[in-house]
Amino acid sequence: MAAENIDNTVGGTGLFNAKIPGLSDAADIQAALRLYHYGSYAYDGSNTNTANLLTPSIAKHLQNLVDTDALEVVNRTAADAAEVLARNAAITTHNSSTTNVHGIADTSLLATKSYVDGIDQSSLVSPKELTTISATAATGAINIDVATSSIDIRTSNAVANWTINIRGNATTTLNSLMATGQQISVVFESPQSGTAYYPTALTVDGASVTPKWLGGIAPSSGNINSTDVYVYTIRKTGAATFTALASQNKFA
Numbered sequence: 001m002a003a004e005n006i007d008n009t010v011g012g013t014g015l016f017n018a019k020i021p022g023l024s025d026a027a028d029i030q031a032a033l034r035l036y037h038y039g040s041y042a043y044d045g046s047n048t049n050t051a052n053l054l055t056p057s058i059a060k061h062l063q064n065l066v067d068t069d070a071l072e073v074v075n076r077t078a079a080d081a082a083e084v085l086a087r088n089a090a091i092t093t094h095n096s097s098t099t100n101v102h103g104i105a106d107t108s109l110l111a112t113k114s115y116v117d118g119i120d121q122s123s124l125v126s127p128k129e130l131t132t133i134s135a136t137a138a139t140g141a142i143n144i145d146v147a148t149s150s151i152d153i154r155t156s157n158a159v160a161n162w163t164i165n166i167r168g169n170a171t172t173t174l175n176s177l178m179a180t181g182q183q184i185s186v187v188f189e190s191p192q193s194g195t196a197y198y199p200t201a202l203t204v205d206g207a208s209v210t211p212k213w214l215g216g217i218a219p220s221s222g223n224i225n226s227t228d229v230y231v232y233t234i235r236k237t238g239a240a241t242f243t244a245l246a247s248q249n250k251f252a
Contacts, residue, residue, distance in 0.1 A: 003035055005056070017056040138162045138190040138197065145169040146177070150186045157193040158222065163201040164188060166234060173205040175240045183235035189227060196222030199230060204242045209234075211246035219248045226252035
């Protein structure tokens, strides 16, 4: 039995070519459909190996479409995974590096990103804060450089009252590092002996700021034989204008 190309070309060069019975073949609808679908009158319909599908045939065209769709899914999944890995790598790189802002090393909080159903889920994981630990006893004017750390810990007993100045560093103002509406928390910790001392003033970038104290009363002494921890929340409310909320906390 003869077979012809449905695209009416000798070599079957048309788009989505398939086989059809020759005009001289006897009319047999089942044989004609087998030829059209599988590309051969003699094709074994029990075959389950897609590699054995004949070209040209409708079955082969359909299998090509299935293979293309499957490959697209694999490529898309791989691309999505690569994008997630690239984003996570960028986050890790950012968090493990320092970026100079006004000449100051700015280390970001450790953050992780995960993707659920294509949605970015961000959360903080055990953020670490840098501290400055010094054996210098609290006394006189004390600068807290938030560009280095916002937590200043003294390990020697205070020897006199002190004042706190909060700034970026020796050459950079806190004002230049903060936008209006932003705030930062600063901690100063000092142990006390049998004679206790306390902070008598607060300045930001050298300018006096009167704190609003927890409980409404500013401390007038430290706590003997204890460790005093002062927490200042500094909020920028305008250009070089700050509000300070403060508390004295006794640990013993």
